[in-house]
Amino acid sequence: MGDKAKKSIIDYILSYSEKQKKKPVKTKEKTSSKKAIEKTEIQITHNIWDLIGKIVVIAEKPKAANKIALALSRNPIRKSMYGIPYYLIKNRHSSIIVASAAGHLYGLHTDQYGYPVFKYEWKPLYQIDPKAKHTEKFIMVLSKLCSNADYYVNACDYDIEGSVIGYLIIYFHGDLEKSLRAKFSSLTIEELRESFRKLTSLDWEMIEAGLCRHELDWIWGINISRALMSSVKIASGKRVILSAGRVQTPTLRYVVEKDIERRLFIPLPQYSLSINIFKNNYEIHVEYKGKSVETKKNAKEIIDEIKRTGYLIVKKYEEKIYTLNPPPAFNLGDLQEEAARIYGFSPYKTQSIAEKLYLDALISYPRTNSQKLPPTLNYKAIMNKLSRINNYKELVSNLLVETKGVLKPVQGSKDDPAHPAIYPTGVKPKDLGKDEWKIYDLIVRRFLAAFASKARISHRIVYLEYPKDPSMVFQASGQKILDLGWLRYYPFSKPEERFLPKFQYGEKVKIVKASIRKTYTKPPEKINKIKILRWMENVGIGTEATRARIIEILFSRYYLRSVGGRVEATDLGLGIIEVLMEYFPEITSVSLTRHFEEEMEKIRLGVKRREEVVKDAKNTLIKLIVSFDKKKYQIGKTLSYRLGYITPINKCILCNREAYKNNLCKYHYRALNTVIKTYDEWKRREGVDWNKYLSSIKKLKSTGKWIVEVIQNFEKIKYSPSE
């Protein structure tokens, strides 16, 4: 229906605007530049107050409907149907109904079983998903309110999804030929009013791009998921829910690769010089800042010489007062990170709590990426309300004194087209649970801190060198908080205070302790949920609303599990990535998202059509599925081994995975090779023999799990070093 409707709507708008021109319509577009003329058919706008008859305005969510109604009228009539609110605004020539969706009310669905499947249609969400039952009432209300209107205004958020949400409602219940679009990027009264004075024709490019994104995600996700499940079914007769998708699969791959690195890690020994100096009756540990020493012999020689010398010389001493700027108000990612750091909450838990606080009207919209507070917000009113909450009474009055009532928040660099940073509304919380309080408190304190002064910290640092070898540098530092500033309001980032006496340049400082300390190279970092979320943000996959949820999906599929606060991949997770990397490599990479974005951009520019893009994806998938199906039984076997449904005939002697070489699975085989390869380096550094090497790394905590398993069972593996 796309292009046909597109054409007719333009015709309609054009003819409509002819009629409008006859009226004395105020128009700001008086420029006669060539550009403006070329763009005329897109730029024609309509003032809602010039429209005659019944106008249905569709907002994305009830809160937005409320704000829109209040922007359009000082006293809109609030009505309700099936418990869903909507608003009526009557004028001499028109009556405006502001109604609301609740996010997507329609979703893609197919009746067909099996794969490949490329036949799907938009259906009401409540018919597809039992968890979306609430959407039924919204659809009932919209369908009633939409009947026989003269105009429909899509006033959903001005982004791709908002364009799709409004479009589908008008498509099913209204008339696309009588439709207009309101474009606003915040829900402030001024901006809303302006957008309704400048309604445009429906944004077809956005709609088409959005519909396309839904279809692409659906055909890639559903087909590959079904292929995986079907392979297990034919190989072991078991039904299990497996899935793959543009966002979840690259995320899983990221964790799997990090995990493999950790499990194959062998630490290398290195030596550091540990020295304590004595100054003003204080014994101070100085940190060695030179190159780490790789062999014990070398380290011993150096430290003996240093001991003989008995002192270090101050090369540089600095006293500085530095300031810590207050952090900006939260976006969702920052809130999730802080709640994880301070309280150990999972991103999903934090988000769910924030959503509840939002629905209770305690905080602003939480699904935002913005770190900026809008200048239009009445900060004083919020402060006054917050001061009525016991916990914040004193803090707020402090803040008002400190700022002398000039409330100017710091602004972060991250922005969001549709929403500001998260802030408390000032509504008094009632009956909050313990964890809910923790999140609310973080938000309030972070908001207050944004207005406060910088923290001032005095910092001392001394660099000492060994006189006989100036490349050997040691350092110590101390710091003291001079002025808490914003840390009074947000005490969760307080730097630790540490004393350091004053030093003089060139001063000789006595050494009271000197020894060598054996350390080891560090293993790859542990992964936790917040790191996964930050990674998704950085590579640009998922959205504020979906990232935490998608991480949880990986857990519910049992691709990932939590072990003492950190995340590890299961055998199934490893297997899924192995299979997908081989047969559907596209979906394991974030570049699929980049590809979608490029295609959507082409649609928006009008150089490619949605149908073409979808057809390309379909052709790509069909080819991939053909090669998958050729190996389907074997793939199903592999996944079934990893699920523990069946046992491989040739099993790895160290685990339940299928053997690859030397009676080891591919991971233990890699571990074996790593053990062998790393021996030379250990021998060079430590002068150890093979057995000593094995027993040494076996004992170390950071040695990877697969490495340890290989060492523990070395006799079974029947490998002896060829020397």
Add this chain to the structure above:
DNA sequence: GCAAGGTC
């Protein structure tokens, strides 16, 4: 039942 995307 399977995606990702909105929001109650």
